Amino acid sequence: DIQMTQSPSSLSASVGDRVTISCRASQSISSYLNWYQQKPGKAPRLLIYAASSLQSGVPSRFSGSASGTDFTLTISSLQPEDFATYYCQQSYSIPRTFGQGTKVEIK
Amino acid sequence: EVQLVESGGGLVKPGGSLRLSCAASGFTFSSYNMNWVRQAPGKGLEWVSSISSSSYIYYADSVKGRFTISRDNAKNSLYLQMNSLRAEDTAVYYCAKEGSSWSLDYWGQGTLVTVSS
Numbered sequence: 001d002i003q004m005t006q007s008p009s010s011l012s013a014s015v016g017d018r019v020t021i022s023c024r025a026s027q028s029i030s031s032y033l034n035w036y037q038q039k040p041g042k043a044p045r046l047l048i049y050a051a052s053s054l055q056s057g058v059p060s061r062f063s064g065s066a067s068g069t070d071f072t073l074t075i076s077s078l079q080p081e082d083f084a085t086y087y088c089q090q091s092y093s094i095p096r097t098f099g100q101g102t103k104v105e106i107k
Numbered sequence: 108e109v110q111l112v113e114s115g116g117g118l119v120k121p122g123g124s125l126r127l128s129c130a131a132s133g134f135t136f137s138s139y140n141m142n143w144v145r146q147a148p149g150k151g152l153e154w155v156s157s158i159s160s161s162s163y164i165y166y167a168d169s170v171k172g173r174f175t176i177s178r179d180n181a182k183n184s185l186y187l188q189m190n191s192l193r194a195e196d197t198a199v200y201y202c203a204k205e206g207s208s209w210s211l212d213y214w215g216q217g218t219l220v221t222v223s224s
Contacts, residue, residue, distance in 0.1 A: 091209035
């Protein structure tokens with residue numbers, strides 16, 4: 001199985017901050033990397049697919065990038081509604097696997 | 108508008124069975140792969156099973172041999188039959204539609220399954 005390792009597990013940031021979340025795959029997954037946002041009590045929401053493609057309706061302050069097996073989600077200017085938990089997920093092979101999540105909290 | 112609505116969750120004793128349903132609307136259900144993903148209380152997301160538009164089926168090792176995924180394209184519905192349930196199966200179960208690059212682009216609101224005596 002492909003292991004997905006996210007870092008950090010949590011972070012504190014202020015509105016307007018630039019935030020980066022990292023995700024590393026245990027083996028090559030090409031660009032089959034997706035990012036989701038989840039707020040408490042709600043279903044996850046797709047933000048980024050194929051490492052860097054913005055899902056329809058998602059604000060442009062969210063972006064994704066890739067370098068080998070390392071992937072990054074960037075929020076260019078954190079907004080109040082962005083405080084949530086973020087998960088990466090590989091869709092390269094079965095079983096699909098998720099990172100453990102990164103909780104973004106208010107500083 | 109794409110909508111996925113799960114039902115069938117509840118409290119069940121260890122060793123018991125439960126059948127989850129997911130009613131889909133707003134897209135051509137028969138053309139898309141569908142998935143079940145679960146989330147134990149306070150934990151992260153765990154992929155459970157998927158079924159392709161051609162009915163190829165895959166399971167996580169943790170549920171293989173106990174859970175059965177199926178679909179009824181005529182009813183635009185996805186199902187998860189869960190047998191021999193264990194305490195560690197306690198979770199919110201989400202159905203999710205696959206989109207580009209096999210991402211999960213739409214999710215239901217989830218249904219809670221609690222396995223406890």
